[in-house]
Amino acid sequence: TKLILLDSLLQEIMKELILLLSLGLVGGQGYVYEEEMLYDTFPEGFLWGTATAAYQIEGGWNEDGKGESIWDVFTRIEGKIKDGSSGDVACDSYHRYKEDVMLMKNMGLNSYRFSIAWTRILPKGIGETNPAGIQYYKNLISELKAAGIEPAATLYHWDLPQALEDQGGWLNSSVADWFEEYARVVFTEFGDEVKMFITLNEPKETSLQGHGTGTMAPGFYGIGDLVYQAAHNQIRSHARAYRLYQREFAAVQGGRVGVTLNTNWGEPMESNNPEHQAASERFMQFNYGWFANAIFKDGKYPEVMRTRIDENSEKQGLPESRLPYFTPEESEMIAGSTDFIGLNFYTSNVVYPAEEDITEPSYFTDDGVQDYQDEAWYGSGSVWLKITPFGIRRALNWINTEYGGKYDIYITENGLSDKQGNTDDLNRLYYYKHYINQVLKAIKLDGVPVAGYYAWSLLDNFEWAMGYTEKFGLHSVDMSDPERKRTVKESAKYYAKISEMNGFVDSGNPCDNLY
Numbered sequence: 001t002k003l004i005l006l007d008s009l010l011q012e013i014m015k016e017l018i019l020l021l022s023l024g025l026v027g028g029q030g031y032v033y034e035e036e037m038l039y040d041t042f043p044e045g046f047l048w049g050t051a052t053a054a055y056q057i058e059g060g061w062n063e064d065g066k067g068e069s070i071w072d073v074f075t076r077i078e079g080k081i082k083d084g085s086s087g088d089v090a091c092d093s094y095h096r097y098k099e100d101v102m103l104m105k106n107m108g109l110n111s112y113r114f115s116i117a118w119t120r121i122l123p124k125g126i127g128e129t130n131p132a133g134i135q136y137y138k139n140l141i142s143e144l145k146a147a148g149i150e151p152a153a154t155l156y157h158w159d160l161p162q163a164l165e166d167q168g169g170w171l172n173s174s175v176a177d178w179f180e181e182y183a184r185v186v187f188t189e190f191g192d193e194v195k196m197f198i199t200l201n202e203p204k205e206t207s208l209q210g211h212g213t214g215t216m217a218p219g220f221y222g223i224g225d226l227v228y229q230a231a232h233n234q235i236r237s238h239a240r241a242y243r244l245y246q247r248e249f250a251a252v253q254g255g256r257v258g259v260t261l262n263t264n265w266g267e268p269m270e271s272n273n274p275e276h277q278a279a280s281e282r283f284m285q286f287n288y289g290w291f292a293n294a295i296f297k298d299g300k301y302p303e304v305m306r307t308r309i310d311e312n313s314e315k316q317g318l319p320e321s322r323l324p325y326f327t328p329e330e331s332e333m334i335a336g337s338t339d340f341i342g343l344n345f346y347t348s349n350v351v352y353p354a355e356e357d358i359t360e361p362s363y364f365t366d367d368g369v370q371d372y373q374d375e376a377w378y379g380s381g382s383v384w385l386k387i388t389p390f391g392i393r394r395a396l397n398w399i400n401t402e403y404g405g406k407y408d409i410y411i412t413e414n415g416l417s418d419k420q421g422n423t424d425d426l427n428r429l430y431y432y433k434h435y436i437n438q439v440l441k442a443i444k445l446d447g448v449p450v451a452g453y454y455a456w457s458l459l460d461n462f463e464w465a466m467g468y469t470e471k472f473g474l475h476s477v478d479m480s481d482p483e484r485k486r487t488v489k490e491s492a493k494y495y496a497k498i499s500e501m502n503g504f505v506d507s508g509n510p511c512d513n514l515y
Helices: 002-022 070-074 093-107 131-146 175-190 203-211 226-248 274-298 303-315 328-334 389-402 426-444 490-501
Strands: 047-051 111-115 150-156 196-201 256-262 265-268 341-344 348-353 369-372 409-413 450-456 475-477 486-488
Touching: 047 093, 047 150, 047 409, 047 490, 093 131, 093 486, 093 490, 111 196, 111 450, 131 150, 131 175, 150 175, 175 196, 175 226, 196 203, 196 226, 203 226, 203 256, 203 274, 226 256, 226 274, 226 328, 256 274, 256 409, 265 274, 265 389, 274 303, 274 328, 274 348, 274 369, 274 389, 341 389, 348 389, 389 409, 389 426, 426 450, 426 490
Parallel strands: 047 111, 047 450, 111 150, 150 196, 196 256, 256 341, 265 348, 341 409, 409 450
Antiparallel strands: 348 369, 475 486
């Protein structure tokens, strides 16, 4: 009996030790790469969905009055897309949206996050609307509702109207006026049926890759200055749309408006070193806090960004800081301009402090942080994406703590790429199993108010600058087939089972949740 009791006690101690290790509270590297599973269920009413973006799946790039977007232009510049492809046809969801809805219905999902192509409903970005484009989204929404799937509509997923780009795009302060006009059309036309709107998807990438490194549309290189200008105007635009909804639509339509921000988790290289912990904090503030601090807190940039960029700008001999200031009126408008928090999360980095050469202004040296990804971590079809399940739980806890725990959090994207697009995608099963279980731990063990999860993505699709060479889908799409045949992957079956059970069940079978 004593031996049994001792064995039971040791098991409990080991469980506690694993929990402490996973939270970085004891020991060496500060995390456990592959933790034991938690068998439990998600809260009642939890949203299970998939996510897509208009340019990546719709096709129909110039049909029925649609205007030209910056991606329509960018993909025609030689050398910008890895395989020389475009989203002209993509998955042809403009014509095959009913097939897409059926795929989700067959999975038993209860929500779908899609984006609206700005130029499909406002061909020039402002002014005259396009009835055919508006009807397309009404048809999609009706099909979703009939299937018992709640629509979650993103207003902007990177496809700015070229007509507005020609006037300066996100670098023109008037973009906030344009975006508010666009938002009014969206809320007016779709707000009676759609109760969850996301204003911007990953504005950090619009800033960094679109206006910093030039690797995404519109393709500008301004890593020390344009990145901050584009970010500034995106934040202003988001707040204008949010306040518009609250002022003119919320009382009647009863919906919610938020924003989706992305970040990697910054894991301190030396978990018990205060300087490395501070580097982790700077990493998170420069990545997520850059947008979140103003929107979720006080209408201002994080203090660490303000201090460091102001100081670096002065050392660089510039007449003013490269980080713009919001006016007092703008700060008041921006602060608290959300009803929920959206998080796109894929991977993590190991971070450490570094004194860097700031001779040339750059976002990448403003934070005083260097990072890398451990070679031992499992990889994917994308060079930037390593499998780090522990990171999503840590990011959720950081966000919940940093922003006061007063907002529901939705994982609006999470997924894994490969090169093959094979249907027996066991690597993707592993990814979803461990990431989703870490989300469950954040809810059940840490008290983080996560209210929904959207897998990226429903379909293999046009993966921006990588073209069709990287595949994130739960369903494969035969891009050589004019019919764009969709085929269910094993990961779709697995994810459907998690959704059906609303969690994880322990039967002692290593294939739990699979079939």
